[in-house]
Amino acid sequence: MNMPIRNGADHKRSFIASRQEAQRVERYARLIRAGLLKTREQKRREREKKRERSFYMMWSTDDAEDKNMRRITDHIPAPKRNLPSHAESYNPPPEFLFNEREMRIWKKQEETPWKRKLHYVPQKYSSLRQVPAYPKFIKERFTRCMDLYLCPRARKMRLTIEPEDLLPKLPSPKDLQPFPTVQSMVFNGHTDMVRCISIDPLGQYLLSGSDDMTIKIWEISTGRCLRTIPVGGIVRSIEWNPNKALSLVAVVADRKLLIINPGVGDHLIVSKTDSILSTPPVQASIVSDKVKAVVQWDDATPEEWENGIRLVLNHFKEIKQVTWHGRGDYAATVMPDGANRSVLIHQMSTRRSQLPFAKSKGLVQSVLFHPIRPFLFVATQKNIRIYDLVKQELFKKLMSYAKWISSMAIHPGGDNLIVGTYDRKMLWFDLDLSTKPYKTLRLHSTAVRSVAFHKRYPLFASGSDDRALIVSHGMVYNDLLQNPLVVPLKLLKEHEDCSDFGIFGVTFHPTEPWVFSCGADKTIRLFT
Incomplete structure (x- = not known):
């Protein structure tokens, strides 16, 4: 019996x-993958390959099976010489031969030969056998050889980008409603060009000024002219007082600033x-x-008082624009x-005027008060300066890079500004972002004369001499890290052409998404 x-x-x-x-197996596997550990069969093949003699073309790769050269892995062929043109012919056409002026210019460029269009002078021979030897042949061949081995070659990787990818992703205008789309009313009554319009703070009445030396007060809901006031001069700027507790209108007529009580609205x-x-x-x-x-402050005469004129400020030069401070004083x-x-700057409560600047910084075109902070925007021909009225110093200077500024409007929030220029551009400035334009809009074909912001809706508009009123969406976000969204929405072209002038003034209704425009065709138009 067997036992263990x-x-x-x-x-x-x-x-x-x-x-x-x-660990030993892992090390062997790593050496095999790296090619450092070979089998006996691999070693035998390498010994046989070394014994064999290898032949190859030293200077050419025509017979080589490899597409790449043996010494240069990525060969870049040299650029070929340009083919000869008609000017290099021995019998060129007459238009290719140099005249006296061209020959004189060619000789002057002897010290700067790279500026010459041709490095030779075209010559004409009656037959080919009369053509002499080219004297610059050896020099040109030497220059060609120098370029071949001294000038580095590189491949340019071209990016294939779809054209649609270059366009910004903008929302659809249907998602940005409401905004004005159609003409709803035309206010007729002026006998000459209507240069400026303004709306009272409650949005009930419209004020217009014209070259017929009158201002008219309209009721917006009915389109009826309530009152016509003669002012004795061409009205270049008007603005309703923003203070709802006062019934005042500032009117610019030549060298006079008229403070008028329109006599409409609440009787109290x-x-x-x-x-x-x-009472002064x-x-x-x-x-x-x-x-x-x-400037001189004068009380209105009895005749002027009957027309609603309360104060007359006589200036020493012609006035172009008037604007109110937000509080109305x-x-x-x-x-x-x-x-x-x-x-x-004039103060109504004390009837005093003051000169804020001692030096001239350029030809002033427009001024604006900041809606919240004690700042004054002063637009010259090419730049906008922002002054701090409390500290009495320059706060910021905005560079427009435009030829001539025509108008400007500030966002109700006070951090964004749009500027219209006579060279067909509209500039959007983000005051918190930079002193340069955040966005440049080239939507008009002629000079942009007026721009305006809406006080409640994210809308702004521009009017131009091409009779086009363009309404755009301008959303300003509370988040400082998010840039404003600017989207053109609607082109409204209802004004008639008159002596190459189009739209002079643009303003929004204070509460509704409506826009008003006035132009050289003697009309005021309402778009809703």
Whole structure:
């Protein structure tokens, strides 16, 4: 009977893989992958390959099976020489031969030969056998050889980009409603060009000024003319006082700034305004002679009082624009020909004027008050300067890179500004982002004369001499990291052409998404 010598159990290491063997196998596998550990068959093939003699073409690769050269892995062929043109012919056409002027210019460029269009002078021979040897042949061949081995060659990787990918992703105009789309009403009554319009803060009445030396007050809901006031001069700018507790209108007529009570709206507000303006305030300080030479405050005559005129401010130069401060007590006027006295600030409660600037920084075109902060925007021909009225210093200077600024409008939030120029551009400035334009819009074919922001809706509009009123979407976000969204929405072209002039003024309704425009065709149009 056969019996085992040992009846003990197998050891654990007899059926568990050895760690040393696994490390050794892993090392061999790594060497095989790297090509450092070869089998006996591979070593035998390498020995036989070394014994064989290899032959190849030393200077050419025509017979080589490889597409690439043996010494140059990525060969770039040299550019070929340009083919000869008609001017290099031995019998070129007459238009290719140099005249005296062209020959004189060619000789002057001897010290700068790279500026020459041709490096030779075209010559004409009657037959080919009369053509002499080319004297610059050896030099040109030497230059060609120098270019071949000294000039580095490189491949230019061309990007294949779809044209659609270059266009910005803008939302559909249908998703940005409401905005004006159709003409709803035409206000007829003026006998000459309508240069400016303004709407009262409640949005009930419309004020217009024309070259027929009158201003008209219209009721927006019916289109009826309520009142016509003669002002005795061409009306270049008008603006309704933004203070709802006062019934005041500022009108620019030649060299006069007229403060008018239109006499429409709430009778209590109208009578309160008259009582305030009828009693002149006590002058606590003496007005300087410098200010007196620029502007003089006069009370209205009895005839002017009947027409609603309450105060007359006589300036020493022609006024171009007037604008109100947000609280309605201050007004600023612009006289482009006034040099360092171009801008004047008037206070209605004290009947005093002041000159904010001592030096002229350019031909002033327009001024605006900041809606929230004590800033004054002054636009010259090419730049916009922002002044701090409290500290009395320059706060910021905006570079427009335009030839001539025509108008500007500030966003109700106060951080964005649009500027219209006579060179057909509209510039959007983000005051928190940069002093350069955030976006340049080239939507018009002629000069942009007026721009405007809506006070409630994210809309802005521009009017031009091409009779086009363009309404655009301009969303300003509270997040400072997100840039404003600007999308052109609608082109409204209802005005008629008149002496190469189009739209002079653009303004929005204070509460509704409506826009008004006035132009050289003597009409005011409402788009809703």
